[in-house]
Amino acid sequence: MQAKLLLDDGTLFTGESFGAEGRQVGEVVFNTGITGYQEVLSDPSYCGQIVTMTYPLIGNYGITRDDFEAVRPFVHGFVVRRHEEVPSNWRAQYSLGTLLKEYGIVGISGIDTRMLTRKIRSAGTMKGIIAAGDVSVEELRAQMNATHEIHDQVSRVSTRSVYNSPGNQERVVLVDFGSKSGILRDLTRRGCDVVVVPHDTTAEQILRLRPDGVLLSNGPGDPKDVPQAVETIRKLLGVLPVFGICLGHQLFALACGADTAKLKFGHRGGNHPVKDLASGRCYITSQNHGYTVQEQSLAGTGLIVTHINNNDGTIEGLRHENHPAFSVQYHPEASPGPYDSSYLFDEFLTMVREFKAGLPKIPRQTEMQLEARGV
Structure with a gap:
């Protein structure tokens, strides 16, 4: 399934969907960690944010119950260069995609995360909308503009x-x-x-x-x-x-x-x-x-x-x-x-x-x- 990430400045990224279907609005940020994507996803401090991982291979070692930082994730979207569907780790209990589906988080892979990170570094963090499925840019823009910034995280x-x-x-x-x-x-x-x-x-x-x-x-x-x-x-x-x-x-x-x-x-x-x-x-x-x-x-x-x-x-x-x-x-x-x-x-x-x-x-x-x- 196709997925889209639209930024507030009009930049559109098109990639592949993994995780949940639907649409989510949030502040687009980036994380420079090489490992620790599960800890990032389950850190409550990311509530309301669409998180971009700068390291290109995400999902390699799957998801393990004991590595959660909270009982559930609160992110509003997850952006990666390459999503590894089949984890290779003796501790893994299930995959990253399964976690995102379970908690209704939209994921997008196959986009140029380096370009996205450079844009955020240049222009600053900005509002964005991430969506899975066949949806027009106009629809995404309208929903993003109609969604107010949250202050009760x-x-x-x-x-x-x-x-x-x-x-x-x-x-x-x-x-x-x-x-x-x-x-x-x-x-x-x-x-x-x-x-x-x-x-x-x-x-x-x-x-x-x-x-x-x-x-x-x-x-x-x-x-x-x-x-x-x-x-x-x-x-x-x-x-x-x-x-x-x-x-x-x-x-x-x-x-x-x-x-x-x-x-x-x-x-x-x-x-x-x-x-x-x-x-x-x-x-x-x-x-x-x-x-x-x-x-x-x-x-x-x-x-x-x-x-x-x-x-x-x-x-x-x-x-x-x-x-x-x-x-x-x-x-x-x-x-x-x-x-x-x-x-x-x-x-x-x-x-x-x-x-x-x-x-x-x-x-x-x-x-x-x-x-x-x-x-």
Whole structure:
């Protein structure tokens, strides 16, 4: 079956369909990972996006249940140069095409993904529509123009209820803005008692759980689309240790008074170099984000830049000079080959233990405020 990908600037790509039938509108982006297509598809941070893989052979090793980063994919389309229908991998349980059909995701193969990537790098990410079947360009254009940009991605991917992954060490509240399962794995591997809460959980509700620290997860979309989270983080700063990852990093910055802006084409892939300004060391990191914290907005916020992107100089890490709180723009739970950045979870837990040793878990003033509110 034929498939089409129409970009907002009028560029049309025609290829072969694999996956589900139908049409989907989304933001067209690219990922530079050589492996990890299953992790990309199941990363909630891609909610609403049509993902292009720059590596030409996709589907080689199939799909394995244990490699999912969420219970289901949230992408709005998948674009590859060549789709391998028959996987060769002893772990494979089914094919990439089967996964796309199961979750209603349209896939297109046989197009020039290098040309598409160069166009996105030149013009920036743009709206697009992907369709399987015999459909006219006029129909696609009309549907794309009639589809509004979505702003509720976080509410679509966040957990609806509180749940617990028990452990015998520190209790960490993981605020789920679209969290990858790797974050939960890294915390539980260290013995943490993890309580996962929805994205709109208030500071008072979090404090009621009596945590030792709070981790702000990754997630999709514009951080300014979740203002209630910014207010929650602002109330938690100085009361509990805070660690932010990706979207959590951006929300942490907004809570401190900094600003964010959209990148031209974002950072997506498993090979992005990040420099630690304290040590001078370069880490190879996994990234997936379309927004960045603006450095010129940091004045007066109490935030210090700890890491930068070696490709474009954008901010990749922040630390608060007065509160036990820090964040990174990249994904320390991901392992695109090396495990370079997993030490950040250890740093977070060290910060939690030092905070516990030096201060009450919840200051008495906060306890009195909670009692006055009936919490």
